[in-house]
Amino acid sequence: MTLTDFLGSPFPEPLEVEDDLSGPERFFNRELSWLGFNWRVLEEAENQRVPLLERLRFLSISATNLDEFYTVRVAGLRELAKSGSSTAHLDGRTPVEQLSLINQNARALMARQQSVFAELKDLLADEAISVLGRDDLDKSDLAYLEDVFLNSVFPVLSPLAVDPAHPFPFIPNEGFALALQLKREGDNRSLRALLPVPHQIDRFIRLAGEGSGRFVPLEEVLLIYLKQLFPGYQMKGFCAFRVLRDSDLEVEDEAEDLVREFEVALKRRRRGEVVRMELSSDAPSSLRQMIMDELHVTEDEVIEVEGPIGLGSLKELVLDERGDLLWPAYTPRVPERVQDHDGNMFAAIRQKDMLLHHPYETFDMVVRFLKQAAQDPNVVAIKQTLYRTSRNSPIVEALCEAAEEGKSVTALVELKARFDEAANIRQSRRLERAGAHVVYGFLNYKTHAKISTVVRREGDSLVTYTHFGTGNYHPITARVYTDLSLFTCDAKLGRDATKVFNYLSGYAQPAILENLAIAPLNLKSKLLEMIQAEVQLARAGKPAAIWAKMNSLIEEDVIDALYDASQAGVKISLVVRGICGLRPGIRGLSENIRVKSIIGRFLEHSRIVCFGNGAGLPSSKARVFISSADWMDRNLNRRVESLVEITNPTVKAQIVSQVMAANLHDVAQSWLMAADGSFRREQIEEGAFAFNCHRFFMENPSLSGRGSAGAADVPKLTHTDD
Incomplete structure (x- = not known):
């Protein structure tokens, strides 16, 4: 067709x-629709047309997605239900009714994730990528693991007794731990203990050997060398568990110092109430009850797992060297028009508007736009919104360079970008040290617009070059997110963008916007x-x-x-x-x-x-x-x-x-x-x-990015009346 x-x-x-x-x-x-989306993500892990390691990646994504859904959406519904709210969603369901349906659906989804992993595990083994248990290891494996344990794992571990003198410790959001029932060899005295599994170490330890695709989960390694952590004790029972906590962020409306208030709120997030706990299905009843009592979780909040806990970590098994099991390599294009102008972004934009389609056209053009602005002596001012960006952001680096060169730089940093609040605080302080003007927009509104303006002196005039994006200024996610980037020096859009920045920095609500809403x-x-x-x-x-x-x-x-x-x-x-x-x-x-x-x-x-x-x-x-x-x-x-x-x-x-x-x-x-x-x-x-x-x-190249070759031969799927 x-x-x-x-x-x-x-x-x-x-x-x-x-x-x-x-x-x-x-x-x-809304919530059931989101769960439906995550079922579709999981079904890609079952799609035989998808390369095997990419299927594993889809499984990992579905698990990570579900974690975030619980820590934000389910957490919010729980708070509404606990407050006695009967306010219905658009579809007429109350918070209590929604939680019941979510619980049924999410349990089925998690069970399916485990069965998909079991299927993928067998297929991976056929491709010489194995996830092994304690009983699958030989003497040479154990010798190698002992060295890894003593030198790379043992120094980070904190074994914790649980008794009247040692209260049950705090387990942070996404915290993963082993609960242990031990018996002292000398007098058979019982001891309960916890062994948090450190997130600073990879979840899967790769065994030695040329081309080795053999991995052992970290928790299995901990159980092998338990006697080095609890000498003189024997293990009588254990289970693994992982907690998710309420991660919704609240900020006082009248916060005088927004940055300090967010830093306090981030600490509160780490201590939020438990909204879901994954627990080994074969957990000893006494350990199970202890964990539930100490974490104040109910049966509805416990998910018994027959298989590995925390499937989001499976992304560690997506091996770059196994290109035969991944999508074929793809290198994003540099637009021909930019190449025609020897890489000069301003010359390319001056010729006519240009729309880049990421990741098919490289996001490096957005970075280049700002880097060239920072180094161009004719550029006098740069304004930029930042919602999400990478840790060592080249965008922030370019803005800092521009400020240090004496250009007027204004950065609108959104502190309320969920799960990126701490990173954005760090970026804002770095920008301030460089001499940029940093503003935080509105307390009650997140600034999610993606806008950048560069004001350049050309002859006797000032020309505003503007970038509008549909995605974040984040070079890492831009490799896999499909987004659009519009570059223009259209005067109307330049005026509109400037008015938006004035609105954000000075609350000056624009009276008229010409081509922008x-x-x-x-x-x-x-x-x-x-x-x-x-x-x-x-x-x-x-x-x-x-x-x-x-x-x-x-x-x-x-x-x-x-x-x-x-x-x-x-x-x-x-x-x-x-x-x-x-x-x-x-x-x-x-x-x-x-x-x-x-x-x-x-x-x-x-x-x-x-x-x-x-x-x-x-x-x-x-x-x-x-x-x-x-x-x-x-x-x-x-x-x-x-x-x-x-x-x-x-x-x-x-x-x-x-x-x-x-x-x-x-x-x-x-x-x-x-x-x-x-x-x-x-x-x-x-x-x-x-x-x-x-x-x-x-x-196929994009129409507006074509250079001297013209756009006549670029495939289109429909005709227009041009």
């Missing part, structure tokens, strides 16, 4: 439902206005269509607006990677809405929306936007986000005819959403070609 066939085909036959679609039943539950001021109203415009076109008998791509769709007003558009006849195709509270394909409500999710080699992260504007889609008349915002309440109402209208014809064609068209055409990595919130994988006939959008982007 060609893309034209796909886009022109009728929508599936709508489903008749008996629910009252004027009430909460028109929404699907921002949350929480007018981004949501702009989306609703554009959706309503398509409704009016449909009612007037004109072509009306919406294509949109995002990570999550859960905002009530936007969903209702999409339902109204569907009922008016607007054809709506959505690519939603994760959470989706909209129920598609229901007669009388959403029969003109299709939803798909793409899970594959790269993590879909870009946010795009295209409106037909009276000509349908695809069309050069479409109105096209890129954004930092998902369509969620937090993004549209409680964050500073950006929505940038694309006016350059080549960039518009790239977004509509390459990026969105390829996503809509994808079969190999796609899941289709049903009216009940479930997803099913696209059906692929045996031996049939299955279009893969990631492969398409890897093999």
